[in-house]
Amino acid sequence: MSMGRARSVVLIGMEGxxxxxxxxxxxxLPAFVLLGxxxxxxxxxxxxxxxxxxxxxxxxxRRRLTVxxxxxxxxxxxxxxxxxxxxxxxxxxxxxxxxxxxxxxAELGLDGRLRPVKGVLPAVAAAAEAGVGTVVVxxxxxxxxxxxxxxxxxxxxxxxxxxxxFRTAKAGEAPISHVQGLQRLTGGLAHHDDAPDPPExxxxxxxxxxxxxxxxLEVAAAGGHHMMLIGxxxxxxxxxxxxxxxxxxxxxxxxxxxxxxxxxxxxxxxxVTRLQRRRPFESPHHSxxxxxxxxxxxxxxxxxxxxxxxxxxxxxxxxxEFQRNVLDSLRQPLETATITLHRSAGHVTYPADxxxxxxxxxxxxxxxxxDGSQCSCSVAQRRNYLSRLSGPLLDRIDLxxxxxxxxxxxxxxxxxxxxxxxxxxxxxxxxxQQADRLAPYGLRLNSQVPxxxxxxxxxxxxxxxxxxxxxxxxxxxxxxxYVRVLRLAWTLSDIFHKDHPDEDEIDAAMQLRLVGxxx
Amino acid sequence: MxxxxxxxxxxxxxxxxxxxxxxxxxxxxxxxxxxxxxxxxTVDGRExxxxxxxxxxxxxxxxxxxxxxxxxxxxxxxxxxxxxAEHRMRLTRRRIDAVAVILQRNHRxxxxxAVLEHLKDLS
Numbered sequence: 151m152s153m154g155r156a157r158s159v160v161l162i163g164m165e166g167x168x169x170x171x172x173x174x175x176x177x178x179l180p181a182f183v184l185l186g187x188x189x190x191x192x193x194x195x196x197x198x199x200x201x202x203x204x205x206x207x208x209x210x211x212r213r214r215l216t217v218x219x220x221x222x223x224x225x226x227x228x229x230x231x232x233x234x235x236x237x238x239x240x241x242x243x244x245x246x247x248x249x250x251x252x253x254x255x256a257e258l259g260l261d262g263r264l265r266p267v268k269g270v271l272p273a274v275a276a277a278a279e280a281g282v283g284t285v286v287v288x289x290x291x292x293x294x295x296x297x298x299x300x301x302x303x304x305x306x307x308x309x310x311x312x313x314x315x316f317r318t319a320k321a322g323e324a325p326i327s328h329v330q331g332l333q334r335l336t337g338g339l340a341h342h343d344d345a346p347d348p349p350e351x352x353x354x355x356x357x358x359x360x361x362x363x364x365x366x367l368e369v370a371a372a373g374g375h376h377m378m379l380i381g382x383x384x385x386x387x388x389x390x391x392x393x394x395x396x397x398x399x400x401x402x403x404x405x406x407x408x409x410x411x412x413x414x415x416x417x418x419x420x421x422v423t424r425l426q427r428r429r430p431f432e433s434p435h436h437s438x439x440x441x442x443x444x445x446x447x448x449x450x451x452x453x454x455x456x457x458x459x460x461x462x463x464x465x466x467x468x469x470x471e472f473q474r475n476v477l478d479s480l481r482q483p484l485e486t487a488t489i490t491l492h493r494s495a496g497h498v499t500y501p502a503d504x505x506x507x508x509x510x511x512x513x514x515x516x517x518x519x520x521d522g523s524q525c526s527c528s529v530a531q532r533r534n535y536l537s538r539l540s541g542p543l544l545d546r547i548d549l550x551x552x553x554x555x556x557x558x559x560x561x562x563x564x565x566x567x568x569x570x571x572x573x574x575x576x577x578x579x580x581x582x583q584q585a586d587r588l589a590p591y592g593l594r595l596n597s598q599v600p601x602x603x604x605x606x607x608x609x610x611x612x613x614x615x616x617x618x619x620x621x622x623x624x625x626x627x628x629x630x631x632y633v634r635v636l637r638l639a640w641t642l643s644d645i646f647h648k649d650h651p652d653e654d655e656i657d658a659a660m661q662l663r664l665v666g667x668x669x
Numbered sequence: 670m671x672x673x674x675x676x677x678x679x680x681x682x683x684x685x686x687x688x689x690x691x692x693x694x695x696x697x698x699x700x701x702x703x704x705x706x707x708x709x710x711t712v713d714g715r716e717x718x719x720x721x722x723x724x725x726x727x728x729x730x731x732x733x734x735x736x737x738x739x740x741x742x743x744x745x746x747x748x749x750x751x752x753x754a755e756h757r758m759r760l761t762r763r764r765i766d767a768v769a770v771i772l773q774r775n776h777r778x779x780x781x782x783a784v785l786e787h788l789k790d791l792s
Contacts, residue, residue, distance in 0.1 A: 178791050179742075179767065180734050212732040213788075 152176075154241025155250035157282060158234035159273040160226045162450055163498030164411060166269075166276025168253075169219055171231065173238035176214035184235075186219030189227040189449065198229075198258045199236045206262035206310050211243055225495055227449060229257040230267040233286065236309065237316070246316035253277040254312075255295075256288040262309040264288035269415040271422060274298045275407070278337070286312055292335055293423040294414060297407075301337035354393045355569040359556045363390050366551045366662060368573055371397045372580035373641030374595035376484070376506040376546060378469070380536075381553030383516040387509040390553065391465045392431065394507060396570035398463075399578050400427045405461050408501060412460055416453050430462035432504075436471040440479050449495040456483045459504035469508040470538040477543055480506065484546050508547065510536060519554065548597060548634045549662050580644040596641045601629075604636050614653050621660065635659045680724025680770035681708055683783040687768065688713075688720065691787070700752060707748050717763045719749040724770040726781070733769035734788065742791060764790045 152175040159166045182196040203210045217235050219226055234254040240246045255273055257265040270291040275298050277285055284302045287295045292305035306312050315332050357364060363379070367390055370377045379387040401409055406425040413430075414422045434443060434455045441447070445454035456464060466472060483489045487503035512518040513532040518525040525532070544550070585594050591603060599608065618635055621627040627635070638659035639651035648655070685695055693711035700707045709720040721741070723733035745765050753759055767788045772781040 177788055179737050179788065180732060212734055212786075 152242050152244075154238040154243070154246075156234040156238040156241065157251065157253045157277075158231045158255060159253060159276050160224070160228060160231070161269045161273055161415060162224075162496070163500055164272055164415065164453075165498075166273045167221075167224060168276065168280045168282075169221075169224075169226065169231065169234070171234045171238045172218045172220065173235070173242040174216045174218075175211055175239075175242045176216060178214045180212045181214045183214065183216045184219070185217065186222040187225045188219065189225065191229050192226055192231060195229060195232045195235055195258075198232055198260060199239065201260040202232075202258040202262040202309055203236060203239070205260060206308070206313070208240065208245055208310070208313060210239055215239055215242075225449070228267065229265075230255050230269075230273070232256065232258040233264065233309065233312070237312065240313065241316075244318060244320055246313055247318045248316055251282060251284070252316075253282050253285045255285065255291070258309060264306055264309060264312075266290035269411075270294045271297055271407075271414040272411040274301055274303075274337070275411070277301070286332075289333060292333060296335040296337045297410065297422075297425060298337045303335040303337055305333040305335065352393050352396055353570045354397060354573055355567055357386065357389060357393065357567055359567075360386060360390065360553065361567075363551060363553045364567060364573075366549055367394060368397065368577060369638065369641055369645065369662065370394065370505070370507075370549050371573075371577045372596075372645050373548075373584070373637065374505055374597040375548035375638065375641065376508075376597070377549035377551070378508040378510065378539075378544070378547050379551060379553050380510050380512055382519045382555055383511060385553045385555045387553050388465075388467055391463070391467070391507045391509055392433075393570065394463050394465075394505070395429045395431045397573040397577050398429045398505075399574065399581060401429060401461060409461050412453060412457055412501070416458055430459055431465065432459035432462070433465040433467060436466070436468045438472065438476060440473070440476045443476055444479055444483070444489055445491050445500055449493060450498055451491040451493055453500050454489075456480070456489055456502040456504055457500040460501045461503055462505070463507055464504040465507045465509070467509045469510045470535055474538060474540065477538075478540055481542055481546070484543075506547065508539070510539070512536070519552075545628075545630050548638055551662060576645060579647075580641065583644045583647070584640070596637045596644070599637055599640070601633050604633060608640070608650075610636070610639075610650060610656075614651065614656055617653065618656055618660065627660075631663065635663055638662055676724050676726060676772065677722075679772065679781075680783070681722050683724075683770050683785060684720065684722040684768040685709060687785050687787065693718065697752075700748075702748065702751060704751070705744055705748055707745065707752065710749075710752060715762065717749070717753060717758055717761045718766050719745055719752070719763070720766045720768055721745055722768050722770060724772065726772045726774075728771060733771065734767060734786070737767055737791075767791055 154173045156171045158169045158171060160169055184193060184196055200210060233256040237246060237249045237254055241249050255267060255270055257267050259265055266288045270287060271294050274285050274295045278298050278301050285295055286304045289305045289307050292303055295303045311332055371394060381387050406427050409430060410422060410426045413426060432455045443455045445451045445457055483502035488499050489502040490497055490499045513525055513527045513535045515526045518532055584596050588594060593599060622632050639655040642655040642658055643651040688711055693713045695711050697710040700710055707719045708722040711718045711720060721737060723736055725733045749763050753761060753763060769786040771784045774781050
């Protein structure tokens, strides 16, 4: 029978879908028919496949070649199907066999070399989930594919190596027989030589003074609270924010898989060789568009900064300078920890569980600090500047603090603060404590705790809440602000290893919120 | 006679030999009208067949079959209908075949060696 089969995977967003590639060689005039909603890049694979086969020396028959991509209704894109198409065609011609239960993921060069493709990690993970045991990739993707446990990875530089591996008895001809074999890797075993991530170059010890801000950073890390830093230019807002990932706990196995899969689909094809344990830090420039922050592009949209910051930190420096619609579009991912993008070709959902850090000057000139005597802005300018950040957005930010310029006394060389490692340890402990407490409710962090939980199961004694209730009654605090103060208070009590917050923690939590702009 | 025409004639001869061996009865060679030419018209069983013969010396300029385009097929079909009408074979079943002849020069003899491929019932 002149039919051949091979498998591959296409990615719709982060989700890998198994594709069955069928090839049929008909007895009519030479033609290449590709069925099953291929896009432009995929349609071009016809020419790559034919040329690659010819230049590899195992030419495809000069007949009508019909290639069907199943399921036909799923729109397919990208060049990763090249190898699967060629293998199915060779199988139809009787050159190779045993390809129907193997996933092939590589682009072909015109000379037959295998080129790496994007998104190999999520694709191989999808294949493993679908029960496929063997995956063939380009050598440059081998390490990435081998991150998936329980998968047999075959890696090659040239399509002839793949052909030799699967060749039939009939096809023992010259070009195939004397090529070197495939590189074999078993998925999940590479972790042994998994060198630890290079030490974070940004350490909290480099921050001089700023005790208040350092503590706030620790609270943010411990409870996963979003935070806003307001301060004059040069006060160290950016420096502090950049050091937040260094005190956050490393990603666990499952989280690392998710984070690495995201960098696999969004970065260059060869950069992923091991699991990423360190939390990502994304700091888009304030000229960024909504599409670049949220994800966008025609057909199936590519992930944006909110997704690349998944499980890490999204830092918006000079936050009021961002377009207002960009800032407000962050509200949905902040609420649901995912971002769903709709396009004509369908919709995708990307994870977007990030910790938001905003930095802002207090006014356009940046000098409106202390008594504001150096500020050259008009009253209206000062008033309008921070109001560019909409109320609904600020409402979602638990921590809002002023960062003051360091004093000369704090710059004395002897005065180095705690290093990131020490702080990270405390953060880890605080997180463990809250995870224990919140596990029955399916939560992990204080920043996720909803009002009804705080009002019932986690209700505090009345005596502790007196100051807070007064503030609420005097309308110094909205109900939402009330909830936020309680969450912060719980985080503070976790840092201090207390069972529940007391008046002191409530008081401190109010301090961390009630700076100039908060409501 | 030019070299390319000689190649074509030689190819047609080889193709005709092959078809006769396959049981075809040859009705016409190079049947011409103002609209074009059919290389061979044969009868295979009960079917009237128009055969397009493509001859090449080597495949450096592509396989002979690749030179048969949609447009060309359309013309062949039209010509075959015309032939059938003229010869009162309107009700006979018709089909179009193609034969590729690749001539490879053999060192020993002056006669080039021919490799034939035959496709039946193009659609």
